[in-house]
Amino acid sequence: MNFASRVLAANNDLPIRTGAPVHSGKVRSVYWLDSADSARLIAERGYAVAADAPLAVMVISDRISAFECIWHGEGGMHGVPGKGAALNAISNHWFRLFREQGLADSHILEIPHPLVWIVQKARPIMIEAIARQYITGSMWRAYARGEREFCGIRIPDGLSRDQKLPELIITPSTKGILEGIPGVPAQDDVNITRNDLLAHYKAFNFRAPEDVNRYETLLREGFEVISRELAGVDQIFVDTKFEFGYVTDVAGDEQLIYMDEVGTPDSSRIWDGAAYREGQVVENSKEGFRQLLLNHFPDPDILLNKDRMVERLALARNTVLPASVLMAVADTYVGLAEKIIGQPLHLPEDPRQEIIDILDTGFGLIS
Template structure:
């Protein structure tokens, strides 16, 4: 099954390179080129097989959402010259990720089920069950680890450690709530519920910018709106579009990223199923059919698009 697992380009004018869990980043002075590969990670571990079309889905959904939120906060993007490539400003990232939750799901539910009644210093009421809507959206930040696991962190700890100044953190909180409200509206238009998501921010020329991807299946969790209330009332699992099904498959097969645990075998059927779910989210979210890229010459195409556009792109935001 064809997929883009990694890139190894050497571009004229390149000043650096960084390989993240799922993206390859090429540095060019004040610009960066981010390649959305088909790698997939869960529990902060990169899984052994890449997922066809995953990078394209992420890059194109992120592009749509960055364009739809440019009036809320400036973002890093300059252009998207290829389904897997985004060129943008080289921002200095903050060392925290702003996670916001409108429903009790995923990691927050696992913490709640274990008896905890606060997440990242934010109190949660008694009597909630999995996937219940919270009284209001809550921000539960995490550290942004260069390697290993991101860790929950409270607002007070962020300020005490000097990870973000109080002035900037107030901006991050405001932007996070505003972006989540916009994302909720966009999802609602397509019959979806934005359950939780994360945003990353950085600074460019002294101004706070939104960076990375937003509202994608890697960074967000969605439920189908239709039937949500009935399923909650009947204690039934929610129909969802997110990467959570990958995490659940790993958990069921004895893997949560802990020492000594082995990643279960990713058969062709497993890989194909994950790919289909990513494409499904794209089509449901956008309301448009997904046009699959041609993998036969993908690496050459990406390198050519990057080379053609990195220094010939007008300097503007979405």
């Protein structure tokens, strides 16, 4: 089987009719619909949103990023087979459980294809909300250097690497460059405290100070739902990133929702439970791919040192990874998705053409 042909690498050049430039991130591309198509779909599809709500088509690719670079493999594999479908299926599962258990909704209105979401435009909260249940990764490295306070939270002495923390802790960081906030450098991904959020809630796009409490509640409750469900398939939810935003509901009221993706191998660390009980850490997330890259290159500092970004980008551009590496990542992502959703994952045979056909015949969005 030619796996390369089943990979959706470029997802920002589909002939979807838009009302604004396509926004393309490392993995997802967002096609903002014009007001006429948004209003038409709301009426035709019966979405429970305001009649003039802006909508978008969000298409996930199979690209894999790590250390802020996109990686590729031999045989023309510019991504990981099944990765996009796995990420969407996992997020869809958690978002559904959140909704069913009365936590909050998401920005997703419809899922017409395994790689596609129809979404309502949200006003994002300008933080990446990190929840940590174990001490590992960058937090462990800082702890080993003697740091004991993280985002205003003090943790005790005597912890070991990969040990479970006494309690779940939230270590938020800035999403994008925010200027004019005392004590918060105007840089992306800067750690902040809960007091920063409360004192400058408007700068972070919160509607009111009490919404800081609401976001923390949704974060903790969402983490607990995922952690409990993963434990049922003997997986450990180690840490994760949540993102939140506001949407306007059909009554014209603003609601705080979950957005982006949630509880996926891209946004989380997930460990195998059986291995952990035997004293080993087996990563069932992108962290395993990161570790492989660190071990693959003779000078891993290129991947860790932000001052060497030019070298790092060149390294990723010029390195052709063995196909076996990307297929191992595929096995991790697809295998985890199937554990979570409890059934085989549908993998598109020709994802690009399938998306075009569905958005044309079912939604009238192809130019």
